[in-house]
Amino acid sequence: MNVFHGIVRDEKKCTGCRACEVACSLRWHAFNERGKTPIIGDRIEGEVVFSVCRHCEKPECLMVCPVGAMVQEKSGRVRLLTERCVGCGICGASCPYGGVRWVSNRVFKCDLCGGQPFCVAFCPEGALQYEGEESLSVLLRRSEDLLSPGITSCLGCSAELALRFCLRILGRNTILAIPPGCMGGVGVVGFGMTTGVRVPVFFPLLDNVASMLSGLKREYRRKGVDVHAVAFAGDGGTADVGFQCLSGAAERGENIIYICYDNEGYMNTGFQRSGTTPLGAWTSTTPVGKSRFGKEERSKNLPLIMAAHEVPYVATASMAYPHDFERKLRKAMEVKDGLTYIHLLSPCPTGWRFPPEKTIEISRLAVETHFFPLWEMERGSYRFTVEVKEPKPLEELLGKMGKYSHLGPRQIKGMRDIVLTRYEMLSSLVAQSKKWEEKGQGKEDKGDGKKGGRGEGKF
Structure with missing residues (x-):
């Protein structure tokens, strides 16, 4: 099983206000450029859809990248090396969760802000939670x-x-x-x-x-x-x-x-x-x-x-x-x-x-x-x-x-x-x-x- 960790959303608390998206835009210096952030919250048929990288244990994006721009750290976080990325978009096409975004020949992907995600701290409803390496849900998914x-x-x-x-x-x-x-x-x-x-x-x-x-x-x-x-x-x-x-x-x-x-x-x-x-x-x-x-x-x-x-x-x-x-x-x-x-x-x-x-x-x-x-x-x-x-x-x-x-x-x-x-x-x-x-x-x-x-x- 491809276990993952990262940011999870409590559907009962989330109001769809998109404050997380604003926080992510500020972090990526892409304010007012919707779509050019690693995190997107949309409403589809009245339901809030939350898309973000899940930092898979066996990341497809890393396996298909032709230039080695995706790397996996010891902590499990999957990081994009922007200096290597050529913007081909293959990583985005291979991600089954829609967590890698490709806009205007540029790739955007959540890097968890080094372990302290801006979006989690920014959420006014407390609907987002960061599941780090030692979180219970991660430990349970990785245990037999x-x-x-x-x-x-x-x-x-x-x-x-x-x-x-x-x-x-x-x-x-x-x-x-x-x-x-x-x-x-x-x-x-x-x-x-x-x-x-x-x-x-x-x-x-x-x-x-x-x-x-x-x-x-x-x-x-x-x-x-x-x-x-x-x-x-x-x-x-x-x-x-x-x-x-x-x-x-x-x-x-x-x-x-x-x-x-x-x-x-x-x-x-x-x-x-x-x-x-x-x-x-x-x-x-x-x-x-x-x-x-x-x-x-x-x-x-x-x-x-x-x-x-x-x-x-x-x-x-x-x-x-x-x-x-x-x-x-x-x-x-x-x-x-x-x-x-x-x-x-x-x-x-x-x-x-x-x-x-x-x-x-x-x-x-x-x-x-x-x-x-x-x-x-x-x-x-x-x-x-x-x-x-x-x-x-x-x-x-x-x-x-x-x-x-x-x-x-x-x-x-x-x-x-x-x-x-x-x-x-x-x-x-x-x-x-x-x-x-x-x-x-x-x-x-x-x-x-x-x-x-x-x-x-x-x-």
């Missing part, structure tokens, strides 16, 4: 997709998207544990003699995921091989059936990465309730009728339960915020002295009853309403990683899902009270952590790759 495209997950499955994302960050030096559940049932662990992933994967029981993974990690350590031992398990195998071995692994300080994709129920076997199913939610085992309004019990606050084990790192994550998720994965990969736990909200279109194209929207609304705050606990210190100071009404989230369509004002108020109470509890932990750090009693770097400080408690 380790999950097969042929697995049979439902349309809009957040868990599949998350697993692809995780494996791109974790890389091939990974051993994967996938217990029975959605990801186990769609072919990730294999059909016959083949598997759905390009890393070693095994199929533990629902109740021994963490213990089997701990044993594998210890065997590799005995051989002197450092691998990422990663569990990718649903909420049923984490909060309910398999919690005893997860709790034990946390207490023993097993060096594994445990990722729980929480779709708030046993979605693989018919939408039954689990320990993380919220109050009021419809499932096949918490029906709705005259005397019942869905689940009558509160959900387990599993991330805080894991934080209470005083493991090195605990975090919540959402695929609506991939940069936040990536950073948390990399933090988990750096820990070498204990278990790390990431709790990932995984909306299920089939079981939650919403259109599959709304998965990311639902994920984002869960954060924006404080229903699922994004935070992390690192060595006893809590902080919000995406802080929403003015949350949206909870009804805006609940109204988009069929599993809450039966709720009335009284039931919604009860859910709102739970959301508020849990958020206030998190806020108090964050505030207390700030006080500890101000007193110099927070986490601190020991210089050996491990961070110690308050609460480590080792001899």
Whole structure:
């Protein structure tokens, strides 16, 4: 695949004002000469079309230039050497993206202004973003997709998207544990003699995921091989059936990465309730009728339960915020002295009853309403990683899902009270952590790759 990086446009923010084109004209000293700039924004049938060089990994323009006027720098940027260019226009004809312009026997092409594009800084709506060499989207496009495209997950499955994302960050030096559940049932662990992933994967029981993974990690350590031992398990195998071995692994300080994709129920076997199913939610085992309004019990606050084990790192994550998720994965990969736990909200279109194209929207609304705050606990210190100071009404989230369509004002108020109470509890932990750090009693770097400080408690 021909991956690329450069300037990307947010279609929702772009108004078609062409301020980017003005900035580019100023940069190229070509003001009032429309068409003689590397960047053009046009309206075609009411839609804004944005044309700019994509700085391809394998640039066609470089391959066809007869005089070697196109060069590719180590950073990946493709630059035009104007002193060599003869204006033949072959490069423009070969570009499949229309990113090289040929006007009056002169070639114009974006050079990213040396890494600080004028157009990005000039855009009044913030619709343009520069994706440099280290940007997440560039890294993802250049990394290998380790999950097969042929697995049979439902349309809009957040868990599949998350697993692809995780494996791109974790890389091939990974051993994967996938217990029975959605990801186990769609072919990730294999059909016959083949598997759905390009890393070693095994199929533990629902109740021994963490213990089997701990044993594998210890065997590799005995051989002197450092691998990422990663569990990718649903909420049923984490909060309910398999919690005893997860709790034990946390207490023993097993060096594994445990990722729980929480779709708030046993979605693989018919939408039954689990320990993380919220109050009021419809499932096949918490029906709705005259005397019942869905689940009558509160959900387990599993991330805080894991934080209470005083493991090195605990975090919540959402695929609506991939940069936040990536950073948390990399933090988990750096820990070498204990278990790390990431709790990932995984909306299920089939079981939650919403259109599959709304998965990311639902994920984002869960954060924006404080229903699922994004935070992390690192060595006893809590902080919000995406802080929403003015949350949206909870009804805006609940109204988009069929599993809450039966709720009335009284039931919604009860859910709102739970959301508020849990958020206030998190806020108090964050505030207390700030006080500890101000007193110099927070986490601190020991210089050996491990961070110690308050609460480590080792001899």
